Amino acid sequence: xxxxxxxxxxxxxxxxxxxxxxxxxxxxxxxxxxxxxxxxxxxxxxxxxxxxxxxxxxxxxxxxxxxxxxxxxxxxxxxxxxxxxxxxxxxxxxxxxxxxxxxxxxx
Amino acid sequence: xxxxxxxxxxxxxxxxxxxxxxxxxxxxxxxxxxxxxxxxxxxxxxxxxxxxxxxxxxxxxxxxxxxxxxxxxxxxxxxxxxxxxxxxxxxxxxxxxxxxxxxxxxxxxxxxxxxxxxxxxxxxxxxxxxxxxxxxxxxxxxxxxxxxxxxxxxxxxxxxxxxxxxxxxxxxxxxxxxxxxxxxxxxxxxxxxxxxxxxxxxxxxxxxxxxxxxxxxxxxxxxxxxxxxxxxxxxxxxxxxxxxxxxxxxxxxxxx
Numbered sequence: 001x002x003x004x005x006x007x008x009x010x011x012x013x014x015x016x017x018x019x020x021x022x023x024x025x026x027x028x029x030x031x032x033x034x035x036x037x038x039x040x041x042x043x044x045x046x047x048x049x050x051x052x053x054x055x056x057x058x059x060x061x062x063x064x065x066x067x068x069x070x071x072x073x074x075x076x077x078x079x080x081x082x083x084x085x086x087x088x089x090x091x092x093x094x095x096x097x098x099x100x101x102x103x104x105x106x107x
Numbered sequence: 108x109x110x111x112x113x114x115x116x117x118x119x120x121x122x123x124x125x126x127x128x129x130x131x132x133x134x135x136x137x138x139x140x141x142x143x144x145x146x147x148x149x150x151x152x153x154x155x156x157x158x159x160x161x162x163x164x165x166x167x168x169x170x171x172x173x174x175x176x177x178x179x180x181x182x183x184x185x186x187x188x189x190x191x192x193x194x195x196x197x198x199x200x201x202x203x204x205x206x207x208x209x210x211x212x213x214x215x216x217x218x219x220x221x222x223x224x225x226x227x228x229x230x231x232x233x234x235x236x237x238x239x240x241x242x243x244x245x246x247x248x249x250x251x252x253x254x255x256x257x258x259x260x261x262x263x264x265x266x267x268x269x270x271x272x273x274x275x276x277x278x279x280x281x282x283x284x285x286x287x288x289x290x291x292x293x294x295x296x297x298x299x300x301x302x303x304x305x306x307x308x309x310x311x312x313x314x315x316x317x318x319x320x321x322x323x324x325x326x327x328x329x330x331x332x333x334x335x336x337x338x339x340x341x342x343x344x345x346x347x348x349x350x351x352x353x354x355x356x357x358x359x360x361x362x363x
Contacts, residue, residue, distance in 0.1 A: 013269075021333060021336070021337075022337070022338065024338055034150070036147055036150065036151070036338065039147075039336045039337070039338070041332075041333050041336075044266060045141060045145065045146075045266070045332060045333075046146065046332065046333035046335065046336040047145045047146065047147075047336055048145070048146055048147030048150070048336045048338075050147075050150065
């Protein structure tokens with residue numbers, strides 16, 4: 001098994017950070033990809049971010065109520081070895097689309 | 108998807124297939140994606156196996172944007188929702204509104220009670236916020252498009268200042284139309300009122316619930332702008348809608 005870390009994606013509209021309102025998961029939970037994972041709030045709106053990955057939550061890097069910068073670590077998963085990268089980044093959101101999907105780039 | 112209304116406007120909506128579709132009505136200066144998409148509601152209904160019809164109100168999103176206040180009477184916006192239900196061949200639906208969308212949803216339930224099986228009114232209270240602020244102040248703010256000092260007004264206009272001038276003109280007309288046509292009907296459908304504990308726009312939500320003999324849920328620690336993404340809110344709504352209405356047939360479909 002290996003670890004894979006996901007960072008806070010670019011939320012668009014020039015936003016540089018977000019505050020974690022609520023984690024829907026705790027360390028040790030198994031999540032399907034796309035399951036509700038965390039709720040964050042920006043100066044514009046609040047958003048629900050789905051899980052970018054099927055796997056077991058190994059670490060939550062940001063406490064509820066704390067602010068995280070775009071590009072800073074948000075969550076680490078334990079995943080099967082053949083799925084592991086070093087650090088997962090997420091595609092930048094396009095245009096004014098506000099729905100954010102955390103996902104791995106196609107390589 | 109879209110539908111043409113009796114007064115010639117185009118109403119855009121998004122359909123997600125599933126059982127017993129829920130009609131979703133967003134708030135002022137918002138749209139389907141911002142209110143229901145980014146906040147996780149569409150995913151939550153999908154996970155619950157429910158279908159969705161999520162409407163862009165006139166003046167918003169991909170729908171027509173007339174700039175005269177007369178086009179934005181509450182009963183007209185409610186009739187737009189009827190047009191969507193008709194286009195989909197839905198006799199009756201559960202309806203969920205947030206903020207101004209709740210005023211429209213309430214109008215729909217009052218004017219067309221046979222079309223609404225259950226009603227959820229989110230983010231509103233006992234007073235009409237547009238009337239409270241005053242239409243001239245809203246018009247002035249939307250005309251200038253400048254940032255707003257007043258936190259109440261800023262919350263009410265929710266991002267409208269970033270929109271192009273023509274869209275702000277449509278929103279000003281919408282605020283005027285909705286403010287001057289206050290909603291006073293008591294819905295027959297079982298109703299849930301839900302509002303953030305710290306939401307100034309929804310002040311008096313409990314009083315509204317009592318007035319409507321509705322269930323009430325206070326979303327702990329939330330304001331107007333961050334209530335929608337709360338999981339607790341979604342869960343309460345899905346549970347509320349999951350209970351079938353005693354003695355009533357399940358919502359069905361007819362051919363359009």
